[in-house]
Amino acid sequence: MSVDGPLGAQEEPFWRALMRVIVALPRSLDDDLLRSTGLTLTEYLVLMNLSEAENQELRMTDxxxxxxxxxxxxxxxxxxxxxxxxxxxxxxxxxARGNVATLTPEGLKRLRAAYPVHLASARKRVMGNLDGRSLSAMARQFEAMGEHLD
Structure with missing residues (x-):
């Protein structure tokens, strides 16, 4: 594969499909959550990250x-x-310049209530459309891509 020049015959359809997923998937996940739980995907991600953090709190920058x-x-x-x-x-x-966000018991309750909806949405919108035999390889490739983006 060339690093410059136009995308190849196999690259172009993959790239277009990936761009469509990048735009449409967050919207669909957000719609599913909001309609069923009243939480946006962004709010869900904030609550989830806080729930997984030490003492269920994070600096706002983190x-x-x-x-x-x-x-x-x-x-x-x-x-x-x-x-x-x-x-x-x-x-x-x-x-003194920074702030910390801490998850409350109510926030944890909301997150736990929203989890099954989010999981069902992920299965319906993503996992159910993938070939399970290639998941490990795809995960490794996406993890490598993510490391280059960070």
């Missing part, structure tokens, strides 16, 4: 990085979750 959101966007999402009692935001004790 949370933004984990969810691939800008500083202003993560602030808006966390503020919305805080207004619903699902997250608490406070000053980071080690650095």
């Amino acid at each position: 949370l933004a990085s984990a969810t691939a959101l800008s500083a202003s966007r993560i602030t808006r999402v966390v503020d919305a979750l805080q207004s619903r009692g699902q997250v608490v935001k406070r000053r980071y004790e080690g650095d």
Whole structure:
């Protein structure tokens, strides 16, 4: 495969299909969650990342990085979750300039309630459309791609 020049006959259809998935999949996952749980995909990802963090809290900069959101966007999402009692935001004790977001029991409850919906959506929209025999190879390739993007 050439690193410059037009995409080859096998590359072009793959690239177009990947671009379609990159645009359409988040929208579909978001619609499924929002319709069934009232949470957006972004809110779900924030709650999920907090649930997996030590003490169920993360610095806002780390949370933004984990969810691939800008500083202003993560602030808006966390503020919305805080207004619903699902997250608490406070000053980071080690650095007066930073904030920490902490998952509340209500946030964990909402996440647990939304998990089956998100899982069903992932199975319907992605996993059910893949050849299970190639999943391990695809996972390795996507992980390698992700490492180059980070």
